[in-house]
Amino acid sequence: MKKPKSKQLRLQSRSTEVQQIELLEKWIEFGKPESGSNPLSLPPLPAKSPIGRIDENTYSQYAGCTKFQQLPISKNLKDGLRQSGYKNMTNIQRASLPHALCGRDILGAAKTGSGKTLAFIIPVLEKLYKARWGLEDGVGSIIMSPTRELADQLFGVLKSVGKHHGFSAGLLIGGHEYDEEKDHVNRMNILICTPGRLLKHMDTTPNFDCSQLQVLVLDEADRILDAGFKKEVNAIISQLPKHRQTLLFSATQTKSVKDLARLSLKDPEYIAVDEESIAATPNRLQQKAILVPLDQKLDMLWSFIKAHINSRILVFLSSCKQVRFVYEAFKKLRPGIPLKCLHGRMKQVKRMFILQQFVEQRSVLFSTDVSSRGLDFNKGVDWVVQVDCPEDVASYIHRVGRTARYDSIGRSVLFLLPSEMKMLERLQEKKIPVQFDKPNTKRLQSVSGLLAALLAKYTDLQPLAERSFKTYLKSIYKQKDKEIFDVTKLPIDEFSASLGLPMTPQLRYLNRKNIDKNTPEEPVLVTQVPAKRDLIRPKPDNNLLEESEDEETLDLLHSKEITDEAIATDNTLNTTRVLKKKKLKINVHRPVGIRVVFDEEGNTLAPLARLADLGTTNSSLLDKSKVMERFAELREEMKTRDQEDKLVDRKRRKEKRIKEKEKYKRARNEEEEEDDDDDDFSGSDKDLKKVKGSKVYFDSDDSDGENKVALKTDEISLAEQEEIALKLLSSMHS
Ligand SMILES: Nc1ncnc2c1ncn2[C@@H]1O[C@H](COP(=O)(O)OP(=O)(O)OP(=O)(O)O)[C@@H](O)[C@H]1O
Numbered sequence: 192m193k194k195p196k197s198k199q200l201r202l203q204s205r206s207t208e209v210q211q212i213e214l215l216e217k218w219i220e221f222g223k224p225e226s227g228s229n230p231l232s233l234p235p236l237p238a239k240s241p242i243g244r245i246d247e248n249t250y251s252q253y254a255g256c257t258k259f260q261q262l263p264i265s266k267n268l269k270d271g272l273r274q275s276g277y278k279n280m281t282n283i284q285r286a287s288l289p290h291a292l293c294g295r296d297i298l299g300a301a302k303t304g305s306g307k308t309l310a311f312i313i314p315v316l317e318k319l320y321k322a323r324w325g326l327e328d329g330v331g332s333i334i335m336s337p338t339r340e341l342a343d344q345l346f347g348v349l350k351s352v353g354k355h356h357g358f359s360a361g362l363l364i365g366g367h368e369y370d371e372e373k374d375h376v377n378r379m380n381i382l383i384c385t386p387g388r389l390l391k392h393m394d395t396t397p398n399f400d401c402s403q404l405q406v407l408v409l410d411e412a413d414r415i416l417d418a419g420f421k422k423e424v425n426a427i428i429s430q431l432p433k434h435r436q437t438l439l440f441s442a443t444q445t446k447s448v449k450d451l452a453r454l455s456l457k458d459p460e461y462i463a464v465d466e467e468s469i470a471a472t473p474n475r476l477q478q479k480a481i482l483v484p485l486d487q488k489l490d491m492l493w494s495f496i497k498a499h500i501n502s503r504i505l506v507f508l509s510s511c512k513q514v515r516f517v518y519e520a521f522k523k524l525r526p527g528i529p530l531k532c533l534h535g536r537m538k539q540v541k542r543m544f545i546l547q548q549f550v551e552q553r554s555v556l557f558s559t560d561v562s563s564r565g566l567d568f569n570k571g572v573d574w575v576v577q578v579d580c581p582e583d584v585a586s587y588i589h590r591v592g593r594t595a596r597y598d599s600i601g602r603s604v605l606f607l608l609p610s611e612m613k614m615l616e617r618l619q620e621k622k623i624p625v626q627f628d629k630p631n632t633k634r635l636q637s638v639s640g641l642l643a644a645l646l647a648k649y650t651d652l653q654p655l656a657e658r659s660f661k662t663y664l665k666s667i668y669k670q671k672d673k674e675i676f677d678v679t680k681l682p683i684d685e686f687s688a689s690l691g692l693p694m695t696p697q698l699r700y701l702n703r704k705n706i707d708k709n710t711p712e713e714p715v716l717v718t719q720v721p722a723k724r725d726l727i728r729p730k731p732d733n734n735l736l737e738e739s740e741d742e743e744t745l746d747l748l749h750s751k752e753i754t755d756e757a758i759a760t761d762n763t764l765n766t767t768r769v770l771k772k773k774k775l776k777i778n779v780h781r782p783v784g785i786r787v788v789f790d791e792e793g794n795t796l797a798p799l800a801r802l803a804d805l806g807t808t809n810s811s812l813l814d815k816s817k818v819m820e821r822f823a824e825l826r827e828e829m830k831t832r833d834q835e836d837k838l839v840d841r842k843r844r845k846e847k848r849i850k851e852k853e854k855y856k857r858a859r860n861e862e863e864e865e866d867d868d869d870d871d872f873s874g875s876d877k878d879l880k881k882v883k884g885s886k887v888y889f890d891s892d893d894s895d896g897e898n899k900v901a902l903k904t905d906e907i908s909l910a911e912q913e914e915i916a917l918k919l920l921s922s923m924h925s
Pocket residue numbers: 276277278279280281284301302303304305306307308309441442564565566567592593596597
């Protein structure tokens with residue numbers, strides 16, 4: 192009885208599914224928004240208006256609706272959305288979903304954290320649902336993400352809202368077991384992947400087939416279409432059918448005709464919900480930029496962390512090596528808040544684990560741009576700190592977009608070098624409301640001295656510091672925008688010292704002469720961030736910062752704390768002096784043997800300039816006879832020293848020779864003892880052996896300095912030698 196009932200139920204549910212799809216298709220067709228129109232501009236539907244079919248040929252409006260329940264989507268999806276806590280649509284969802292549900296191609300741009308993920312996951316699920324896609328149909332949709340972490344996050348959203356659908360979905364990202372993926376990939380309906388991994392499957396997995404693809408999605412489309420992924424993406428696209436729906440989303444969208452041509456978009460709907468908005472970043476985001484000289488970046492970062500130990504802080508640095516160094520060094524200095532690091536060279540499992548931990552507890556996460564795009568940290572990031580300047584405005588937008596997501600608030604701060612001030616203009620041109628502020632440097636804590644001590648104590652830290660130094664400079668050197676990134680304007684020695692390095696590492700790819708020549712000494716800039724870099728002596732134990740951890744924390748960046756008085760004091764500083772004084776201290780680390788001379792005002796003098804200067808004031812220096820006299824004296828001094836050195840050397844050699852003689856004698860005695868025991872040895876051979884056994888010495892210890900070669904035969908007297916020779920001759924003739 193049970194079996195026929197379930198069969199009946201199955202048939203019933205199939206027929207209701209068919210009916211539902213039919214209804215959805217008619218409903219969608221009925222209310223299709225005009226191509227090119229913006230559903231956001233339509234008046235919102237009244238909350239209690241009927242939903243779906245109204246009479247035989249009439250359906251409710253969905254363009255302009257504000258709730259997910261008012262959309263022409265399946266019941267399964269409505270349930271999934273409701274259970275995941277989604278009720279009202281965000282602007283990008285309201286604007287794009289009516290077009291996307293009609294099957295149109297979309298180019299969607301909306302601020303970070305505005306809900307773009309659902310704007311493409313909903314159409315993907317609905318397209319496959321309406322096509323009655325099943326396991327045996329294979330890959331129906333591909334969602335591409337530039338990073339593994341973002342792909343993983345998208346997979347989570349898909350699983351959550353699509354849980355009532357029967358589709359199979361797979362996550363294809365590097366760091367996962369490739370062979371395992373290979374076995375399942377052909378049975379997946381929806382693939383969420385990074386471009387590299389997808390291409391690997393296309394190239395190597397037998398029978399991997401995407402020829403029936405219905406929807407292609409590029410999340411962070413501008414990133415996926417940029418030069419970094421060009422080869423992979425071109426190869427992937429060439430293997431996909433042209434007849435499909437394509438959805439491109441990003442906070443910083445591409446409009447490049449070339450890019451769109453590559454994707455063969457058909458009359459795409461360009462949906463940019465924030466085009467009229469004043470700012471390109473979320474309104475709830477407070478953004479600051481502060482001027483920080485390169486050699487004070489770590490001081491500033493350290494002081495900032497100490498001042499915000501109850502926050503969740505995401506810190507961006509430009510390379511893996513910097514991330515590792517700052518993380519390792521700061522960890523040893525114990526700031527009083529958990530520290531974590533994330534970069535592309537870490538194992539995938541560890542990356543995921545760290546992200547999970549960062550989401551769960553207040554901490555500081557040092558990261559490269561691997562976490563700059565798309566990641567949605569559940570409990571919210573309080574601060575985004577950009578220690579190294581982002582490469583362009585788009586990158587800035589994505590980095591700060593990790594905070595102030597959906598309806599939460601957030602704060603960000605960007606450290607700018609004096610040579611990077613142009614970035615501020617670029618941001619303002621793109622309607623990004625960044626407030627330029629002076630940091631409160633009164634309580635800036637210097638860490639360079641502590642770092643020097645750490646480097647001396649932990650030998651593995653020094654190579655890290657060196658690599659961090661080199662990769663940072665290389666990253667600046669390689670940047671395209673030379674108006675902002677100019678390595679020749681950076682104070683390289685000071686930077687090296689600020690990392691605690693005893694000497695500035697060699698930079699083969701840079702012409703140091705040029706750099707030193709061009710290194711600006713811009714005192715005005717120093718006024719804004721006065722130097723405070725006293726070398727702190729290391730404490731004998733590990734607890735380098737125990738005292739300072741108890742200090743009252745400070746909000747370095749809170750403008751309220753930067754009093755007028757402080758600014759006035761800053762401005763009255765004799766800036767040149769500050770800079771020179773600072774240099775004097777930094778130069779503690781300069782290579783020994785370089786003598787730096789300062790004039791009365793504290794300015795350094797170049798050696799030749801000094802000589803010229805002396806020449807004008809001290810005529811004796813230019814008196815030729817005196818100079819010659821001095822040279823003669825110096826020659827004499829050198830001769831005497833040379834002779835002394837020779838004597839010492841001779842003595843050393845003599846001692847060595849005596850030792851060797853003794854050694855030789857000992858060896859010979861042992862040989863003789865052995866020979867005495869050896870009865871079979873003929874006398875002549877014995878004698879020959881003796882001669883053979885004597886060593887040849889090259890004696891360079893001749894007072895004339897000539898080398899002599901002496902056959903060491905003095906152990907056998909002349910008479911003995913003659914006797915041996917005679918014996919040999921007589922034996923030959925007999
Ligand atoms: N309609 C909605 N109602 C409530 N919360 C939403 C809604 N849509 C999205 N969210 C939430 O908003 C947050 C940001 O969403 P999402 O990650 O999709 O933003 P995004 O625009 O893709 O950001 P980014 O540009 O950084 O990738 C998420 O936590 C998500 O759960």
